[in-house]
Amino acid sequence: MADLTCNIAGVTSPNPFWLASAPPTDKQFNVERAFEAGWGGVVWKTLGEAGPPIVNVSSRYGSIDYNGQRMIGLNNIELITDRPLEINLEEITAVKRDWPDRAVVVSLMVPCEEQAWREILEKVEQTGCDGVELNFGCPHGMSERGMGAAVGQVPEYIQEVTEWCKHYSDLPVFVKLTPNISDIRRPARAAHAGGADAVSLINTINSIVTIDLDLMAPTPTVDGKGVHGGYCGPAVRPIALSMVSEIARDPRTTNLPISGIGGIGNWRDAAEFIALGCGSVQVCTAAMCFGFRIIDDMVDGLNDWMDEKGYSNLEDFRGAAVPNVTDWQYLDLNYKSIATIDQDKCIECGLCHITCEDTSHQAIAANKDKDGKRTYTVIDEECVGCNLCHLVCPVPDCISMVEVENGLPYMNWGDHPNNPMRDK
Amino acid sequence: MSSDIRSGRLSAESIRENYADLHAPLNPLQAKQESARCLFCHDAPCTEACPTGIDIPGFIRKISTGNSQGAAKTILAENIMGGTCANVCPVEELCEQVCVLNTAEDKPVIIGQLQRYATDHLFDSGAQPFIRAADSGKHIAVIGAGPAGLSCAHRLAMLGHQVTVFEAKDKPGGLNEYGLATYKMLDERAAKEVSFILEIGNITINTGISLGKDIELDALREVYDAVFIGLGHNAINQLWLDNANAEGVHNAVDFIQRIRQQDLTSLPVGRNVVVIGGGNTAIDIAVQIKKLGAETVTMVYRRGTDQMGATEYEREVAQTNGVLIRTHAQPVRINAVDGQLISVVFEYTRVDSDGRPVGTGETFTTPADQLFKAIGQSLHPGPLSKSQAPDIERKRIWVDQNQRTSLPDVWAGGDCTTGDDLTVVAVQDGKVAAHSIDEYLEHG
Ligand SMILES: Cc1cc2nc3c(=O)[nH]c(=O)nc-3n(C[C@H](O)[C@H](O)[C@H](O)COP(=O)(O)OP(=O)(O)OC[C@H]3O[C@@H](n4cnc5c(N)ncnc54)[C@H](O)[C@@H]3O)c2cc1C
Ligand SMILES: Cc1cc2nc3c(=O)[nH]c(=O)nc-3n(C[C@H](O)[C@H](O)[C@H](O)COP(=O)(O)O)c2cc1C
Ligand code: SF4
Numbered sequence: 035m036a037d038l039t040c041n042i043a044g045v046t047s048p049n050p051f052w053l054a055s056a057p058p059t060d061k062q063f064n065v066e067r068a069f070e071a072g073w074g075g076v077v078w079k080t081l082g083e084a085g086p087p088i089v090n091v092s093s094r095y096g097s098i099d100y101n102g103q104r105m106i107g108l109n110n111i112e113l114i115t116d117r118p119l120e121i122n123l124e125e126i127t128a129v130k131r132d133w134p135d136r137a138v139v140v141s142l143m144v145p146c147e148e149q150a151w152r153e154i155l156e157k158v159e160q161t162g163c164d165g166v167e168l169n170f171g172c173p174h175g176m177s178e179r180g181m182g183a184a185v186g187q188v189p190e191y192i193q194e195v196t197e198w199c200k201h202y203s204d205l206p207v208f209v210k211l212t213p214n215i216s217d218i219r220r221p222a223r224a225a226h227a228g229g230a231d232a233v234s235l236i237n238t239i240n241s242i243v244t245i246d247l248d249l250m251a252p253t254p255t256v257d258g259k260g261v262h263g264g265y266c267g268p269a270v271r272p273i274a275l276s277m278v279s280e281i282a283r284d285p286r287t288t289n290l291p292i293s294g295i296g297g298i299g300n301w302r303d304a305a306e307f308i309a310l311g312c313g314s315v316q317v318c319t320a321a322m323c324f325g326f327r328i329i330d331d332m333v334d335g336l337n338d339w340m341d342e343k344g345y346s347n348l349e350d351f352r353g354a355a356v357p358n359v360t361d362w363q364y365l366d367l368n369y370k371s372i373a374t375i376d377q378d379k380c381i382e383c384g385l386c387h388i389t390c391e392d393t394s395h396q397a398i399a400a401n402k403d404k405d406g407k408r409t410y411t412v413i414d415e416e417c418v419g420c421n422l423c424h425l426v427c428p429v430p431d432c433i434s435m436v437e438v439e440n441g442l443p444y445m446n447w448g449d450h451p452n453n454p455m456r457d458k
Numbered sequence: 459m460s461s462d463i464r465s466g467r468l469s470a471e472s473i474r475e476n477y478a479d480l481h482a483p484l485n486p487l488q489a490k491q492e493s494a495r496c497l498f499c500h501d502a503p504c505t506e507a508c509p510t511g512i513d514i515p516g517f518i519r520k521i522s523t524g525n526s527q528g529a530a531k532t533i534l535a536e537n538i539m540g541g542t543c544a545n546v547c548p549v550e551e552l553c554e555q556v557c558v559l560n561t562a563e564d565k566p567v568i569i570g571q572l573q574r575y576a577t578d579h580l581f582d583s584g585a586q587p588f589i590r591a592a593d594s595g596k597h598i599a600v601i602g603a604g605p606a607g608l609s610c611a612h613r614l615a616m617l618g619h620q621v622t623v624f625e626a627k628d629k630p631g632g633l634n635e636y637g638l639a640t641y642k643m644l645d646e647r648a649a650k651e652v653s654f655i656l657e658i659g660n661i662t663i664n665t666g667i668s669l670g671k672d673i674e675l676d677a678l679r680e681v682y683d684a685v686f687i688g689l690g691h692n693a694i695n696q697l698w699l700d701n702a703n704a705e706g707v708h709n710a711v712d713f714i715q716r717i718r719q720q721d722l723t724s725l726p727v728g729r730n731v732v733v734i735g736g737g738n739t740a741i742d743i744a745v746q747i748k749k750l751g752a753e754t755v756t757m758v759y760r761r762g763t764d765q766m767g768a769t770e771y772e773r774e775v776a777q778t779n780g781v782l783i784r785t786h787a788q789p790v791r792i793n794a795v796d797g798q799l800i801s802v803v804f805e806y807t808r809v810d811s812d813g814r815p816v817g818t819g820e821t822f823t824t825p826a827d828q829l830f831k832a833i834g835q836s837l838h839p840g841p842l843s844k845s846q847a848p849d850i851e852r853k854r855i856w857v858d859q860n861q862r863t864s865l866p867d868v869w870a871g872g873d874c875t876t877g878d879d880l881t882v883v884a885v886q887d888g889k890v891a892a893h894s895i896d897e898y899l900e901h902g
Contacts, residue, residue, distance in 0.1 A: 101522065102494035381561040384500030406506065428497050429562055 036340035037347040038333065040074060040137075042313030043206040043231035043291045045164045047074035047137035050304065050348060051332050054295050054316035055080050055141035055167060055210075058326070060115055062125035066132075071326035072333060075137025077208075077234070077316060080114035080169045081122055083144045083154065088113045088175075096243040096253035098269060107269030108319045109243040111254060111261055113175040114143055119157070126161040137314070139208060143169040143181050146191055148198050155203040165206035168195060170221070171237025173214050173264045186212035186237070189224035196228025206231040208293060211277075213270075214240050218277040219284045232291035233281065234316065236274045238264025267319035271297030275310060279359045282311035299328065301335030308348060309355035367450055368442035371435045372417040373397070373424060375410060379432035382408040386423035386433060394422050461706060461798050461827040462729035467751025473722045476749035480545070480641045480775075481571060489575045493522035495559065496567045503556035504569060509878075510537035510886045514553060518572055530580030531587045533573055538612045538889075539605055541581060541651055542634055543882045544574035545642040548738075550771045552882070581650065586657050591618035593660075596899045599624065599682040601669050604632020605881045606688030606872025608655050609888030610895075615660045617896045622682070623661065626668040632690055632872075634881065636715045639742045641749075643718075670841030677845075679867055684895045687848075687855065687863070687870040688888060691835030691879075697734070701792035702831075706799030710735070710743040710832035717746050725750060728827030732802050733757040733781075734789055735832030737767030743830045744781040755781045756824055760788040760807050760815040787822070788815060792829065801825045837874045852876070860894035861887050869895055 040050035052075035053059050053068055060079035068076060082088060090112055098107035115122060130138045140163045144150040158166060169176075170186030177184035185191045192209060199207045209225035211218060213236040222233050240262050242252045252260030274296025281287050294307030299320035307315050320328055345351045375386070375398075387400040387410050397416035401409045412423075419435060427433040447453050468476070484492065496518040504514040512533050520529035533540035549555070549570040557566030580587070596619045600607045603625035611621040629635050634648040656663070667673060669689065678685050694709050696702065706728065716725060731752040733744045736759030748755045757776065759766055762785050766773070773783060784804075791803040803823045807815035836853050848863035848870065849856040855870040857863055863870050871887025873879045 102491045381558040382499075382503065383497045383558045384502075385497060388500035400501070402501075406503070408501070408503075 036337050036345060038074075038336060038340075040314050040348060042293060043165065043208065045075070045137050045139065045206055045314075047314065048135055049074035049333055049336075050308065050312075050314045051329060052076055052137060052139075052293070052314050052316045053321060054318040055169065056318040056322075057112070058318060058321045060117070062129055065125075065129050065138075068321075068326050068329075069129075069133045069136050072329045073136070073326065075139065075164075075314065077139045077141050077167050078122070078126055078163075080141040080143045081119055081154065081158070082114050083150060084119045084157075087116045087118055090116050091256045093254040093256065096263065097267070098243050105267055105319065105323050107241075107243060107265055108267040108322065109241045109254075109263040109265045110238070111174055111256075111263040114141075114169070123157055123161055126158075126163055130162045130164075137165075138163045139165040139167050139206075141167040141169050141210070143176060146180055146185055146195060151195060151198045152202045155199060155205075159203055159205060163205070165208060165231070166199065166203070167208040167210050167234055168199060169210050169237070170195075171210045171212040171235075173212060173238055173240045174261060183212040183214055183237075186210075186221060187215050189220045192221050192224040193228035196225055196230050200229040208232045208234045210237055210295075211235040212237045213273060213277055213296075218280055219287070222281045222284065222287050222290065226287050226290050230290070232293055232313070233287075234293040234295055235281070236270065236277055236296045238266045239270055239273065241265030266296065267323075268297045268299060271303060275306060278307060278310045278312060279356065282353065282356045283359055299323075301332045301339065304332060305336060305339060305351075306355075308352050310359070311353040311356050313348075313352070363447040365446060366444045367447065368440065368445045370438040370440055371419040372414055372438055373412045373419070373421075373433055374436050375412060375423075376432050376434070377409070379429050380410065381429055381432075382410075383428060384408060384410065385426045385428070386410055389426050390423055394418075394420055398423060461800060463706060463726045463827050465726050466723045467727050470723050473750060477641050477644075477722065479644055480639075481574075483578060484568075484571050484575045489521055489526075489572060492568055492572060493518045496522070497558065499558055503558065504553040504567075507556045508537075508553050509880070509882045510540075510543075510889065512536045512540065512553075512573075514569055517576060518567065518569070521572055521576055526576050526579040527583065527585065529572075529576035533576055534580070534587065536889075537882065537885050538609050538655055539634070539651060539881060539885045540573060541577035541654075542605075542638070542643070542647060543885070544570050544577055545647070546638050547880070547882050548769045548772070551769050581654065586654070588612075588616055588658050590615055590658055590660060593620070594618040594899065596620065596683040597622065598684045598686065598895060599678045600686045600688065601678075602626075602632065602688040602690060602872070602874075603630035603652075603663055603665075604688055604690050604872060605634060605884035606690070606874075606888040607632070607686065608652065609885040610686045610688065610869075610871065610892045611661045611888075612655045612658060613889050613892030614895060615658045617892065619660070619683075619896070619899070621661045623663040624667040624669065624673055625663060625665045626689075628665050630663050630665065632688075632884075636718050637711060637739075638718075638881070639714075639746060640717055668841065670844060675842055675845035675847070675868070679845075679865070683867070683899055685868045686888070686891055686895065687868065687874060688872045688884070689837075689841065690873040690884075691837060692841065692874075693836050693838035694831070695834040695836060697789065697792075697831055697833065699789060699792050701794040701799070704792060704794035704799045705797055706794075706827055707792065707829045708831070710739050710830040711835060713830060714739070714743055714746065717750075722750060726828075727752050729753045730825050731755045731828045731830070732824055732826040733830045733832055734802075735759065735830075735834070736761065736765070736785075737832060737834070738769070738772055739835075740830075740832035741768045741772045741776045741781075743832055745776050745779045747828070747830070748779050748781055752828075756784060757781055758784045758787050758789070758804055758824075760786070761809055762786060765809075765813075786815070788817065790817070790821065793823075799826055799829055802829055835873075859890075861891035862894055862898075867898070 038049040055077040059076040097105040176182035294312030295316040517529040517532040554566040631648040787804040805817040869891040872884035
């Protein structure tokens with residue numbers, strides 16, 4: 035049995051699976067159910083200032099279904115918690131008292147003023163929580179008030195607010211980053227410069243998921259109108275992985291702990307984020323899609339996979355994929371692979387042929403004998419090794435990409451004769 | 459020993475339940491999930507296996523995108539009776555048999571049911587996707603308002619021609635109306651489909667008019683620019699045994715016609731029933747008579763299951779409905795008392811080296827209140843005898859690959875020509891003939 039204990043920025047949890055700051059962590063009721071189910075930690079739904087709480091609209095969510103799969107992408111137009119601050123603080127206190135081994139991090143979003151942060155931090159510290167997460171990510175509703183993404187898009191603000199937090203509190207500070215920015219490294223560097231103990235990413239992406247063609251309005255539709263919301267779920271995972279990798283590779287943020295978020299739904303997704311350097315991982319949409327019981331497979335699956343690979347704890351493979359993420363100009367242009375089709379496995383759907391024929395390199399020949407049996411054969415000389423056929427083939431392991439031994443040495447773009455900028 | 463035949467063996471309620479839809483229609487969720495399974499094959503084997511060549515991956519993709527109306531148009535463009543075919547095609551031997559998911563998952567996409575989902579959607583909407591081309595001024599006579607005749611008529615009308623259909627029976631539809639199993643054709647499906655087909659306009663159906671009696675081919679050829687013959691099977695193969703006309707002995711197709719047309723509680727049903735034959739007609743009468751309350755139904759076929767016309771799936775339907783299927787036995791005597799059937803004597807057979815069944819001399823006797831003969835139908839050339847007739851070959855009207863007969867202005871299709879006796883094949887024949895007629899009318 036591998037040890038799944040997770041340590042990130044001074045916060046410990048029995049496993050790396052945390053619920054992200056969102057409806058699943060809005061109340062003591064939900065969080066206790068999550069802990070009973072086995073989740074390692076939570077980031078409490080974002081708290082705002084004392085006073086009258088914000089007001090949410092109805093309806094709030096929209097989603098993308100694809101080929102019979104529900105909610106491959108989810109979009110929401112909810113704001114931060116709409117419950118009174120005092121009640122939240124009481125509940126956080128009770129939960130942390132009753133579940134001392136679990137990570138309880140509290141997400142915060144208050145106006146970009148020193149006093150406001152000072153006041154909320156003083157209150158939150160009383161709860162006994164393990165850390166705070168600064169929500170600089172929410173793309174709707176709050177940014178219109180100068181909070182959330184409005185701060186997250188300006189590195190100087192990030193640095194300043196982080197500095198205040200480190201100044202007024204001893205709690206570990208996680209800075210949650212918005213992906214609605216062109217270079218994710220800049221807010222990460224700003225957080226680092228401000229003394230952040232970790233960054234969490236990604237928050238949701240600006241999105242309109244669908245237009246209701248009867249109402250002629252975006253969904254979710256509120257009395258005939260809609261707004262852009264925040265996109266999350268499996269569809270955003272590739273974007274999150276890429277952003278995580280950029281921070282992990284950036285020499286100016288090396289060793290800055292990362293809590294990975296974005297489309298994580300199972301142990302494999304989590305392992306991928308950890309391989310890119312994440313300490314903990316956070317989940318929202320998958321829990322909202324299936325309930326808390328998915329934690330079972332996450333813990334179990336990660337454990338089995340680690341045992342199989344011989345990793346005894348998370349540190350054994352954390353960041354292991356980072357050195358293999360490089361820049362395009364360092365890829366070996368002499369490396370060649372081509373498709374090979376296992377004819378015994380072929381079910382004759384013809385997708386490899388038609389997609390290569392129509393959209394790639396005309397490298398798969400189609401033949402039909404007199405009995406109607408179809409045979410698809412790779413034309414080795416035409417195949418550029420793009421992977422398309424391998425991706426479209428519905429049968430596992432039927433089409434594989436095989437390296438061609440051409441005896442040529444490593445050569446990247448910098449050395450390539452076609453490169454006009456090549457150093458002579 | 460007296461025979462036991464009576465109507466109303468089961469309550470009207472039980473019969474209604476027994477005759478409910480063979481498959482419940484797919485609901486939107488099922489249709490969505492099932493359509494998502496389709497791989498959208500290139501050069502798809504299913505399309506090739508469909509006698510009418512429906513673009514199956516194309517219509518399934520439309521269902522998956524929520525465009526069921528478009529899906530139905532894709533279907534009906536190749537097969538105007540796609541609605542009926544979705545319910546009656548032996549898909550296990552056509553499109554679904556060759557679905558590549560049989561290999562990948564041991565379970566094909568359920569094409570027939572998706573086809574029904576799409577066509578029901580269109581019919582329920584009341585939409586009419588087809589329009590006529592500009593009037594050509596040509597007029598074609600069609601004999602028989604079955605699938606072949608109606609398919610031909612519809613395509614001809616689409617192409618701009620005027621069509622007059624002559625139908626011997628009181629209602630159009632052919633075996634869709636009079637022959638297909640009731641539980642595949644509920645809710646007046648056949649009649650509604652005919653109305654849908656006629657909506658295109660320029661098609662007139664004259665019912666109660668028989669070729670060879672009320673009209674003659676020679677005369678039609680003089681009046682019309684071309685003639686299409688789709689009169690199906692008009693004769694029934696006979697059992698050459700004594701007492702073959704005893705009370706209680708029926709032709710399966712005649713009785714099925716009564717099942718399709720009469721109040722089900724009024725039909726005479728025997729306690730012990732024997733069906734002779736191995737095709738789908740035999741299966742259909744066996745299942746339907748069982749569903750009317752017959753106590754035992756034994757279907758006897760002279761060869762083995764492999765040679766049966768009935769598909770494995772149809773046999774399964776029969777067996778799950780409690781029909782006993784016996785093979786390798788042929789009837790040798792019908793026992794009757796006072797002209798009333800009481801039992802049938804069968805002789806065991808074995809198949810000789812030429813594949814023919816030969817009697818072994820050993821026999822068994824099965825008590826029977828009713829006996830249904832389902833040993834095949836055929837074409838009787840009578841209706842053509844008073845005119846110059848097209849060539850007949852192996853008891854069917856000879857046609858070329860365009861469904862054209864030996865007479866230059868006469869086409870034929872469906873059961874009266876060669877090819878599998880299936881609704882979908884008849885529809886294709888009619889469609890092919892219409893295009894050939896159109897070509898002929900334009901270019902001679
Ligand atoms: C009991 C039974 C069950 C079947 N089940 C299935 C099934 O499940 N699936 C399937 O695909 N196929 C099935 N078939 C076969 C299918 O019904 C036929 O292949 C199809 O109907 C043939 O179409 P058609 O137009 O050639 O002939 P028909 O449907 O027979 O139509 C011919 C028309 O011509 C008319 N006619 C005949 N003589 C004359 C005349 N002298 N003058 C004017 N009109 C005339 C007839 O009244 C009829 O309306 C079944 C057949 C039977 C008998
Ligand atoms: C293999 C591949 C190569 C692409 N190359 C280019 C490119 O050269 N220039 C460009 O503007 N977009 C390129 N794109 C992006 C597409 O034009 C398109 O914007 C993108 O795929 C999003 O559209 P889609 O997801 O609906 O396909 C490429 C996309 C793919 C999949
Ligand atoms: S018409 Fe019949 S064979 Fe053709 S696709 Fe439809 S169900 Fe299959």
